[in-house]
Structures are given as structure tokens and as C-alpha cells.
Amino acid sequence: MEPCRLDELKRWFDAYTSRFFGQDEYVNMHLRLKQEHTRRTCEEILYLAGRLALDDNQTRIAKAVALLHDVGRFPQFANYRTYNDTRSVNHGCLGVDVLHRECVLEALEPEERRWIETAVARHGRKSLSTDLNGPALLFLKLIRDADKLDIYRIVADVYRRRAEDPAGLSFEIELPDEPRITPDVLDAVLAGRLIEHASLRTLNDVRLCQIGWVYDMNFAASLERLKAGGLLEELFGYLPRDEKMQQVRRRVLEYVDSRLFDTTVPRDCIPDPNARKG
Ligand SMILES: [Fe+2]
Numbered sequence: 001m002e003p004c005r006l007d008e009l010k011r012w013f014d015a016y017t018s019r020f021f022g023q024d025e026y027v028n029m030h031l032r033l034k035q036e037h038t039r040r041t042c043e044e045i046l047y048l049a050g051r052l053a054l055d056d057n058q059t060r061i062a063k064a065v066a067l068l069h070d071v072g073r074f075p076q077f078a079n080y081r082t083y084n085d086t087r088s089v090n091h092g093c094l095g096v097d098v099l100h101r102e103c104v105l106e107a108l109e110p111e112e113r114r115w116i117e118t119a120v121a122r123h124g125r126k127s128l129s130t131d132l133n134g135p136a137l138l139f140l141k142l143i144r145d146a147d148k149l150d151i152y153r154i155v156a157d158v159y160r161r162r163a164e165d166p167a168g169l170s171f172e173i174e175l176p177d178e179p180r181i182t183p184d185v186l187d188a189v190l191a192g193r194l195i196e197h198a199s200l201r202t203l204n205d206v207r208l209c210q211i212g213w214v215y216d217m218n219f220a221a222s223l224e225r226l227k228a229g230g231l232l233e234e235l236f237g238y239l240p241r242d243e244k245m246q247q248v249r250r251r252v253l254e255y256v257d258s259r260l261f262d263t264t265v266p267r268d269c270i271p272d273p274n275a276r277k278g
Contacts, residue, residue: 001060001108003060005060005064005107006060006063006064009064009067012102013038013067013068016074016102019074020074020075026081027081034073034077037070038066038067038069040150040153041069041070041143041146041147041149041150042063042067044145044146045065045066046066047221048142048146048222049063051219052221058135058138061112061116061139065120065123066142066143066147068099068104069092069120069123069143069147070091070147071095071098072089072092072093072097073091073095075094075098076088076089076091076094085124091124092124092125095120095121096117096120099117105117116139120143122140123143123147124147127194128216133268134268135269137268138269142218145217145218145219146222148217148222149226152226152235153229153231155207156231159234159238160234162177175200175203175205175206176201176202177203178203179204180201181202181208182199182201185199185201185205185208185209186208189208189211189248189251190248193215194212194216195208197209207238211235211236211248212252214226214232214252214256215255217259220259220260223259223260224260226256227256227260232252
């Protein structure tokens with residue numbers, strides 16, 4: 001990808017997303033939050049690209065993925081007034097539809113276009129795809145980590161404001177804010193298993209589920225950044241402090257520490273030199 005292509009993508013993104021702003025301040029506010037999330041996700045992915053020593057072209061593609069990963073969020077919110085995919089549409093697939101409809105990636109090499117589309121389509125899935133390898137897998141892993149790093153920051157911010165002002169604005173938090181924690185959710189985090197969203201019953205379950213994302217982080221650099229930001233500790237601060245939770249906290253923090261020392265690109269993300277091109 002030539003550097004000018006990335007500049008074109010940025011211009012297109014700004015023009016496209018600005019189309020959805022209008023009279024409705026509720027919609028505008030949510031769209032603005034997604035623009036800011038996109039900007040910060042681009043920063044996170046650039047950081048990870050640097051830590052993984054990606055080359056200039058890989059870094060540009062990674063940045064394009066971060067720029068476009070949530071493009072489907074704009075028509076989604078404008079049409080349905082929700083970011084809940086279950087109650088509207090899958091925003092990753094909608095994002096790829098938008099890229100096709102607007103002919104956004106047509107000037108790119110076909111394989112680069114495919115890597116970007118795959119990452120956009122699959123970034124929000126519950127777990128990492130098992131049918132990918134090489135660059136397609138690398139870019140998907142990068143966006144899933146960069147996205148989560150910013151979402152951790154967003155949810156910590158929401159919980160902080162909620163703790164200061166419980167009656168204030170809450171962003172689509174629909175589960176009861178009570179001390180109860182569902183045993184299945186707790187057990188899943190203790191065992192390092194991903195949690196089914198359908199099993200979440202309370203806001204504390206949601207917090208614990210978000211803490212459990214550490215098991216889904218792909219790169220040591222991501223976990224290091226998460227730890228350095230103090231966000232995990234902050235999330236634990238909103239949970240009960242009983243013995244069981246202390247056990248979860250120790251388990252999660254030990255897990256993070258155990259993964260901190262591997263800063264290489266995983267082998268399954270390195271292109272196979274014998275693979276057929278195209
Ligand atoms: Fe997303």
C-alpha cells in the first residue's frame with residue numbers, strides 16, 4: 001500500500017462518517033464517540049506495530065484496518081440508534097458492505113484488500129478465527145487487541161463516572177448494578193474460558209467478562225500496555241472484594257505476568273514463503 005492510499009482512506013473516512021451527523025444530538029454524540037474510538041484505536045495499533053517491528057507497508061495496512069474497523073458503526077447507529085449487533089446488524093459485515101458500496105479499497109492490491117476486509121468483518125467476533133494464517137491472521141489479531149485496549153479505557157471511564165454519579169448518563173448498560181456475580185461467569189474467568197454473553201446477568205458479570213478478555217489478547221505488548229495503564233486493577237476496584245474475587249484477581253494478574261515476556265510476532269502470523277501468492 002502506497003502512503004498516498006492511506007491518506008486517501010483517511011479523507012474518505014472523515015467525509016463518510018460526517019454524513020451521518022444531523023439534528024439529533026443523541027445520535028451525534030454516539031457518532032462522535034466512535035470517531036474518537038477510531039482515532040485512539042489507530043494510535044493503539046501503531047503502538048503495537050512498533051512493538052512488533054512491522055515494516056512500513058504492514059504498518060500502513062494495520063493503520064488502515066484500525067481506521068476502517070468500525071465504519072459499519074456509523075450507518076448502524078444512524079439507522080437503529082443502537083450499537084447492539086444482536087438488536088440490529090453485525091457491524092463488521094456492515095462495514096465490509098460499506099467498503100464495497102463506496103469502492104473504498106479498489107486501488108489496493110487484491111490480497112491487501114482481502115486482509116483489510118477480513119479484519120473488518122471479523123474483528124468483533126467472540127473469538128479469534130481458526131481458519132486464517134499469515135498476514136490475514138496478523139491484522140485480525142492486531143485489530144482485536146488494539147480495539148480492546150481502547151474499549152478497556154472506555155469502560156473504565158464509564159464505570160468511574162457511574163461511581164461518581166450513579167444517576168448520570170449510562171451507555172446502554174441494561175443489566176442490574178448489584179453485588180451478585182453469576183457463578184458460571186466467575187468460574188469461566190478462573191478457568192481462563194471465554195464467556196457466553198447470554199450468561200451475563202449483572203453489571204458485575206459484565207465487568208468480570210471484560211477482565212476475562214485478557215485471555216483473548218494476542219500479543220504480550222498488548223497485555224503490557226493494559227497493565228501499564230492500570231486498567232485491570234481499576235476494573236477489579238469496581239468488583240466485590242471477597243475471597244473468591246481475590247482469587248480471580250490473583251489468577252488474572254499472574255496470567256498477564258506470565259505472558260509479558262514474549263514480544264515476537266507469533267509464528268502463525270508470518271507468511272509462509274512457499275505459499276501460493278494471490
Ligand atoms: Fe467494532
